[in-house]
Amino acid sequence: MPELPEVETVRAGIADHSLSRPVRSVRVVDARSLRRHLPGPVDFEAALTGRALRGAYRRGKYLWLTLSETDGTLADEALVVHLGMSGQLLVRDEPREASESDSCNDSEARAAFDAEPRHLRVALELGPSRASSTGQKLLFVDQRIFGGMFLSPLVPDVPAAVARNEVTPGEVPERFLVPEAVKHIARDPLDEFFDPAAVRRKFLRTSSGIKKVLLDQSVISGVGNIYADEALWRARLHYAKPARTLSAAQTRDLLAAVTDVLRESLAAGGTSFDALYVNVLGESGYFERSLNAYGRAGEPCHRCAEAGRTSLMVREPFQNRSSYRCPHCQRAPRSR
DNA sequence: CTAGTCGCCTGTTCGC
DNA sequence: TGCGAACAGGCGACTA
Numbered sequence: 001m002p003e004l005p006e007v008e009t010v011r012a013g014i015a016d017h018s019l020s021r022p023v024r025s026v027r028v029v030d031a032r033s034l035r036r037h038l039p040g041p042v043d044f045e046a047a048l049t050g051r052a053l054r055g056a057y058r059r060g061k062y063l064w065l066t067l068s069e070t071d072g073t074l075a076d077e078a079l080v081v082h083l084g085m086s087g088q089l090l091v092r093d094e095p096r097e098a099s100e101s102d103s104c105n106d107s108e109a110r111a112a113f114d115a116e117p118r119h120l121r122v123a124l125e126l127g128p129s130r131a132s133s134t135g136q137k138l139l140f141v142d143q144r145i146f147g148g149m150f151l152s153p154l155v156p157d158v159p160a161a162v163a164r165n166e167v168t169p170g171e172v173p174e175r176f177l178v179p180e181a182v183k184h185i186a187r188d189p190l191d192e193f194f195d196p197a198a199v200r201r202k203f204l205r206t207s208s209g210i211k212k213v214l215l216d217q218s219v220i221s222g223v224g225n226i227y228a229d230e231a232l233w234r235a236r237l238h239y240a241k242p243a244r245t246l247s248a249a250q251t252r253d254l255l256a257a258v259t260d261v262l263r264e265s266l267a268a269g270g271t272s273f274d275a276l277y278v279n280v281l282g283e284s285g286y287f288e289r290s291l292n293a294y295g296r297a298g299e300p301c302h303r304c305a306e307a308g309r310t311s312l313m314v315r316e317p318f319q320n321r322s323s324y325r326c327p328h329c330q331r332a333p334r335s336r
Numbered sequence: 337c338t339a340g341t342c343g344c345c346t347g348t349t350c351g352c
Numbered sequence: 353t354g355c356g357a358a359c360a361g362g363c364g365a366c367t368a
């Protein structure tokens with residue numbers, strides 16, 4: 001359920017609090033969260049320990065941290081994190097040494113630092129950074145274990161628009177490197193090199209319904225069930241309309257709707273239904289208040305209400321999950 | 337190549 | 353009150 005805005009909120013939090021910190025130790029509480037790290041948990045711990053967190057990047061719902069070797073050079077593999085359905089990355093700053101004047105507050109701070117979240121799966125103990133003299137813990141917490149962490153080699157992924165200019169094969173800038181495991185993910189709508197024309201071409205080549213295509217991360221990334229429903233509502237499109245039947249204008253409007261909804265949610269700190277979806281400090285976003293479609297079965301369509309009409313939103317089964325739409329604004333395609 | 341299905345996971349809610 | 357079923361659903365692996 002963390003989609004692009006939620007993952008970007010987490011990425012920005014890591015960038016603000018944890019970069020340049022060395023990894024002092026790694027504790028794997030549940031090896032299932034490392035399922036995608038094929039060499040296993042022992043290798044995972046050994047590979048991270050001693051390296052320092054360097055940069056925080058994201059594509060769609062994938063997040064990755066580049067690493068520095070002890071000599072300061074860029075490591076050839078990155079720490080990839082996917083939050084899956086219920087994953088969180090939490091930053092906990094180590095309290096300063098207890099002072100005699102305030103020992104009571106200090107012990108509370110220590111207890112809060114030491115307390116382990118219920119579904120803690122992996123804990124990285126980090127050292128001081130250039131900006132902070134105290135240590136820190138970076139906790140990967142995941143109730144359902146659909147998410148996970150793993151190391152993946154960095155490979156070049158230079159956008160076509162840039163390739164013509166000077167990017168020599170030997171020295172590809174860090175921002176044009178991507179973990180091999182993330183290379184199949186399309187650039188997302190908030191990416192400066194997002195390519196709407198490429199998306200349109202993919203729409204025209206498939207017989208699938210538009211919502212299925214919106215959820216295909218190799219076509220357009222960062223969109224999950226919530227924001228797909230929101231974007232389709234804004235664009236007044238039915239989820240089953242074949243992607244190849246969208247006109248150029250409908251495609252343009254839909255991509256604009258996707259971009260807008262992702263931007264607005266990001267500005268609100270993401271969508272949260274409970275304490276499961278939070279930033280690195282454990283705080284929830286409040287975009288849920290702005291939802292027009294997702295989770296609103298039986299409630300009036302906001303747009304119809306605006307027009308003085310009452311249409312009740314409906315929930316329909318879709319690909320083993322749920323789809324929400326307005327039966328008036330988002331009519332089913334004629335043929336099938 | 338594309339499209340469809342399955343398995344992975346736990347916590348909450350609901351019907352009987 | 354107890355218990356199984358349904359549901360939340362992203363994504364890689366696999367099959368046709």
